[in-house]
Amino acid sequence: MIRRLAFVVAVLALATPALAAPDPAALKARLEALRARVERLKDHDQIENLQAAYGFYFDKALWGEVADLFTGDGAFEYGQMGVYVGKAHIKRALTLFGREGPEFGKLNNHMQLQSIIDVAPDGRTAKARFRGMVQLGRANQPGQWGDGVYENDYVKQDGVWKIARLHFYPDGFTDYDAGWTKSAIPLPGPSAAIPPDRPPTEIYRGFPGVYIPPYHYAHPVTGRPMTIPEPADSVLGRKE
Amino acid sequence: MRRLLILAAVLSLAAPAARAADDLDALNARLDALDKRVTRLEDANAVERLQRAYGYFVDKAQWTQLTQLFAKDATLEIGGRGVFIGQAHILDYMHGAFGPDGIKEGQIINHMQFQAIADIDPDGVHARQRMRAFVMSNGGWGLPLYENAYVKEDGVWKIQTLHGPFTMYTSWDGWAKSATPNTRPDTFGEPPDLPPTVVYLTYPSYYIVPFHYPNPVTGKPWTPGTQEAGAYASPTQVSLDNPKGSPPKGGAR
Numbered sequence A: 001m002i003r004r005l006a007f008v009v010a011v012l013a014l015a016t017p018a019l020a021a022p023d024p025a026a027l028k029a030r031l032e033a034l035r036a037r038v039e040r041l042k043d044h045d046q047i048e049n050l051q052a053a054y055g056f057y058f059d060k061a062l063w064g065e066v067a068d069l070f071t072g073d074g075a076f077e078y079g080q081m082g083v084y085v086g087k088a089h090i091k092r093a094l095t096l097f098g099r100e101g102p103e104f105g106k107l108n109n110h111m112q113l114q115s116i117i118d119v120a121p122d123g124r125t126a127k128a129r130f131r132g133m134v135q136l137g138r139a140n141q142p143g144q145w146g147d148g149v150y151e152n153d154y155v156k157q158d159g160v161w162k163i164a165r166l167h168f169y170p171d172g173f174t175d176y177d178a179g180w181t182k183s184a185i186p187l188p189g190p191s192a193a194i195p196p197d198r199p200p201t202e203i204y205r206g207f208p209g210v211y212i213p214p215y216h217y218a219h220p221v222t223g224r225p226m227t228i229p230e231p232a233d234s235v236l237g238r239k240e
Numbered sequence B: 001m002r003r004l005l006i007l008a009a010v011l012s013l014a015a016p017a018a019r020a021a022d023d024l025d026a027l028n029a030r031l032d033a034l035d036k037r038v039t040r041l042e043d044a045n046a047v048e049r050l051q052r053a054y055g056y057f058v059d060k061a062q063w064t065q066l067t068q069l070f071a072k073d074a075t076l077e078i079g080g081r082g083v084f085i086g087q088a089h090i091l092d093y094m095h096g097a098f099g100p101d102g103i104k105e106g107q108i109i110n111h112m113q114f115q116a117i118a119d120i121d122p123d124g125v126h127a128r129q130r131m132r133a134f135v136m137s138n139g140g141w142g143l144p145l146y147e148n149a150y151v152k153e154d155g156v157w158k159i160q161t162l163h164g165p166f167t168m169y170t171s172w173d174g175w176a177k178s179a180t181p182n183t184r185p186d187t188f189g190e191p192p193d194l195p196p197t198v199v200y201l202t203y204p205s206y207y208i209v210p211f212h213y214p215n216p217v218t219g220k221p222w223t224p225g226t227q228e229a230g231a232y233a234s235p236t237q238v239s240l241d242n243p244k245g246s247p248p249k250g251g252a253r
Helices: A002-019 A024-059 A063-067 A087-097 B002-059 B063-067 B087-098
Strands: A070-078 A083-085 A106-110 A113-119 A125-138 A144-157 A160-175 B070-078 B083-085 B109-120 B126-137 B140-153 B156-164 B166-170
Touching: A024 A063, A024 A106, A024 A113, A024 A125, A024 A144, A024 A160, A024 B002, A063 A087, A070 A087, A083 A087, A113 B002, A113 B109, A125 A160, B002 B063, B002 B109, B002 B126, B002 B140, B002 B156, B063 B087, B070 B087, B070 B140, B083 B087, B126 B156
Parallel strands: A070 A160, B070 B156
Antiparallel strands: A070 A083, A106 A125, A113 A125, A125 A144, A144 A160, B070 B083, B109 B126, B126 B140, B140 B156, B140 B166
16 A cells, blocks of 8 residues: 555656646756665665675685674674674684685685665665575585575765674585585584674574574565564474 | 837747746756666666565565565466466465475575576566576575566566576486486476476476577577577487487487
């Protein structure tokens, strides 16, 4: 209904200038509305690039570059490792994925794909879902496949988009040779060496456990919010 | 003389006003054109987003939500199982293929949506999109390729025609060792409303799904030739056991 109403309003907004006598004020308003829409398109692109940049830096363990993509009070959460807050702590936490910088024989690919980006109408904040395929490897050691979904928050500060909150929900990791039909590598918990600021915001486990990372967006066609119950999990004791 | 002077005075007053009105009309026309172009960009984003949302619903077996991405009279054709018409039958298809709504422990049906080429028709209410799906499932790897049509109804983009011919399906052993044949209507419980629109085999055979767009550089459309589908355009049967496609015993099939 709201969607229909919005459509009617949009049609009227388009039709009105053609019918009404030319009016400089109306013209200025149209120009302003159009400019805002172009800004939102640019925001959309910039967030896609920001998240892609995150992935490319992460691949090569450029932890300083990764941490600099976050706001001063940004939050980083990877699976069940807990929440790290602030650039300095995020940079330290990232060493849990290996030392800073690329290493011979190390593969750390974190692809950023299948974006669903929503910029707030005021253009100050945004949310996005991304698909994260993961390829991990150390020379002469078994490789790993991983996959998961990101649900992130972004904020525009002084005209620059930054990551305000990043949450990677891995579906799971598996041994390359065995495959997920035979191998399931559990998600690591919070580190004792570099403890997080907060425990995990949501409790889930990797495959064969299943979990639905909440969708930040409403249903694209019906416009209804999607509140989908989490599936049962025999290990966590979650009932359907 | 006096009359002439008055007329001249009136004209000199009216002319700038008329010119200003013309300018405003011209500006409005430019804004109309700009609005159209901005709308096309928003539409392309919306159509990409729609297909990606489809993928995220498959991941988690959200069949009812997924079906609501389609227009009421939409069609669905996946693999070689034929054409299913209308939201209700599309939901039957999904339930038949995957079971009831909701992902279950130990189930993996990731349906990643990559490499979008979205094109909005000049009418602004129809669109086409090619997208690669990359499947990680309990069965192994899969590669459907989508060439879909979309429609904008009441300002909202919906899937009008979903067509996903398979490129390749394989078990975890990988495509060097194993290839799963294409599906057929008789291998699926739910009967389709219409037979498959195209008959083809999957890897190691091939089928070039026609491109909805012309070559982006030359602007020339691609015309399917006799090599469009390795399976039916060739008199020989190509398979993993018979990779060169030497004629099967008993002559051409």
